[in-house]
Amino acid sequence: MDFIRIGFDFFADQEMFHGHFIAADVFEETSELDGLKGQMSIIFLGAFLHLFDWDKQLIIAKRVVSLLDPKKHNVVFGRMVGNVVGREYPNYSSHADYPEHTRYLHNPKTLQEMWDEVGNATGTKWVVQADLTHVNDGQEAVPSLINPAGSGMIDFTIERVVAEHDNT
Secondary structure, three states: OHHHHHHHHHHOOOOOOOOOOOOOOOOOOOOHHHHHOOOEOEEEEEOOHHHOOHHHHHHHHHHHHHHEOOOOOOEEEEEEEEEOOOEEEEOOOOOOOOOOOEEEEEOHHHHHHHHHHHHHHHOOOEEEEEEEEOOOOOOOOOOOOOOOOOEEEEEEEEEEOOOOOOOO
């Protein structure tokens, strides 16, 4: 909650802001997010998924699906770090106590594969549109210690497929 207060102090916009922030841990079984279950139709996931390994990304994606209104057209969109070779990579920004921590960097194909798995687990179907851009070739003057060669940014839109006979 301190970050929210600090943001309002910094931008001096608390009186103008008409939204509502929720600070919650997406991995907790019960949290402030529970009040939003089934109520959202659009969710933005910006610079977030690539921080976690495949298994944690699945947990996050299933949690996102639980927040979406099953009676409406749903869209999840955002941007994250990806790689031409979608796989687990070392997370060099990990805490020293967790040196084995990895993160999964997707390419468009693996992002669709993950959402196929999410769909199988949640009884939904998803279509991913994604573009990997700004790919580094490992030849930059100052090599990246965080993102391996072949990394870039993935802009994505993920839409729930609704059957024609389904009025949801």
